Amino acid sequence: MPLLEIKNLNVEVDGKKILNGLDLAVEAGSVHAIMGPNGSGKSTLAHVLAGKPNYTVTQGQVRFSGEDVLALRPDERAARGIFLAFQYPLEIPGVATFTFLQAALNAQRKYRGEPELATPAFLKRVREVAGKLGIPEDMGRRPLNVGFSGGEKKRNEIMQMALLEPRLCVLDETDSGLDIDALKIVADGVNHLRDPKRAFIVITHYQRLLNYIVPDVVHVLARGRIVRTGGKEIALELEAQGYAQYQEDAALAGLNA
């Protein structure tokens, strides 16, 4: 059984159809890249998996570990192990990063019926995680994402991912706005977390992130459905030829909204 199984997913936002019968199966231990042009529905897919409000699923199923998760609240999905690294992480003034992380971790643990971590145990744990990712400790004391550079925000996302130990990590254009050095650091962080029990969906517009996070499978998303699936050679092909071909194919197939 795949860790994540999406069947015939149709999604509307404000009456506009964005996802158009999307099918996807992701096995534990694998890294899937989803590539596609702007407006193809990449971010919508990420948001729907995490349970963001205001997306209407008109048809289809999303099963995670065999369980239908579409009826679950975002926090319930998080506690089951679905993590979304945001394209634009939010700022929360006055709340230290570590305070936020402790609250989040304990909320998940409590939901799963596990004991909560007291502050000393939490700090030990978060320092370990931050250390492995080369994240300076003072970042944890700064208010969450406030005044962080683009690179710091994304590293913070990866740190949260490492701490929360999800089973499915969805990275929504994590490479956007990063210079090459920051990109390498983020990719290193992700590669450290690769594990036979964990799966990744890496959403990106560009091929360059996939030089550092090497995917097992690459999907091309166009007009709300997956139009091609293959190995990492697809990414290189896209780099050379662009998305125009897929948009035309999708249009010919009558997939335009």
Next chain:
Amino acid sequence: MPAVQETVDRVRRIDVDQYKYGFETLVETDKAPKGLSEDTIRFISAKKNEPEWMLAWRLDAYRRWLTMSEPTWAKVKFGPIDYQGIYYYAAPKKKPQSLDEIDPEILKTYEKLGIPLREREVLLGIEGADGARSRVAVDAVFDSVSVATTFQAELAKAGVLFMPISEALQKHPELVKKYLGTVVPLSDNFYATLNSAVFSDGSFVYVPPGVRCPMELSTYFRINERNTGQFERTLIIADKGAYVSYLEGCTAPMRDENQLHAAVVELVALDDAEVKYSTIQNWYPGDAAGRGGVYNFVTKRGDCRGARSKISWTQLETGSAITWKYPSCILRGDHSRGEFYSIAISNGHQQVDSGTKMLHLGRHTSSRIISKGIAAGHSNNTYRGLVSAHRRATGARNFTNCDSLLIGEKCGAHTVPYIEAKNSSAVFEHEATTSKISEETLFYCTQRGLSAEEAVALVVNGFVRDVLQQLPMEFAVEGRKLISISLEGSVG
């Protein structure tokens, strides 16, 4: 933040109306006849065995009050108040001679509120932040009278007077007479004048020259009786070079009708003295439909009478159906300083019109205002402030920061700052922001596993952090919890 989770758990245990202090205590009380007249005032004055000048002062106030009308400029709406339908005096019948003789029902009330009155227990240390042991002297006011004041003996050793104002009128009438009404004059405003006529109890503090008060002082006010107004009067004097930190807390039972609370607080700081006054106001706010709740119409003012004196107000306002309150500072002494730190949270149908006045009279006076308003539900939350520099206030400085946070679509936040500089050397700065807890922020937090309630509590705690840090450590934890409780039901 463990406090967040604990809070959410506590909130879940509370009934529909969320207000955890809404119980009533059954004690026999001694009341003045209903309504207001010269006879009522004579009754109160006689009950307290007051000196003749005090009665004359009250009657003077009453006669002036008859000629005054309620202020209407605040952004609050309420029906007419029947001043003849209120009891102006209610006291538990059994008068305790010592802490051991307090009516056990009243002790239970304070225990439910988490306020230890027995010094034995207090000495063991009440729970403060990080389990730090702390000692706080408490004056407990139940309806119209003070029922217990702890640590009086120990404070007396340091020369600090801390007692009910009715007792101060017996033991130190000269001090009361010298300072009463010198900060908030008899005819200051409608509610303050009413208070001057009928006030029944409240706390009196005098800290002699050069003395640093050895512990936090605090008063807990509880309105219990039906149809009873609470009109307490607090007078705090820090003599030259003295320091005192004082905290008041307020709760009331849940009632369908509105209860009136019209208090007056006067602070006096002489040369080099400092008074820090903190309030955690949690009067019953009314039910989900906006019925009942306390009308909190309060006049609080501090006089930085001496050079280099300092007065600091910190308030955490979460309760009351209507709040009308402007803790202010008269910066009379040269180089004196006034501060106002406020968190005002409104939910349900609460209406808050609160702020401060910083009146710069002396030279090189400075003031600082940090106000955080949080509106949720159908509530309205207004900051109203005045910063003024008198002609002679050379070098006056003020910094004001007013931030408002909106939760939901049906609430309102308003900022009404008045700035008047009559001296060209004055430097006044004003910053204001209004923001909303966005859906994006909530989604981000819930994606990490927090429930929507926990997420709001966390964001709000971050928003008010600078001000919360101003509360005495012993009360900061309680403050955080209270914030979350009062925001229950604001999302989803």
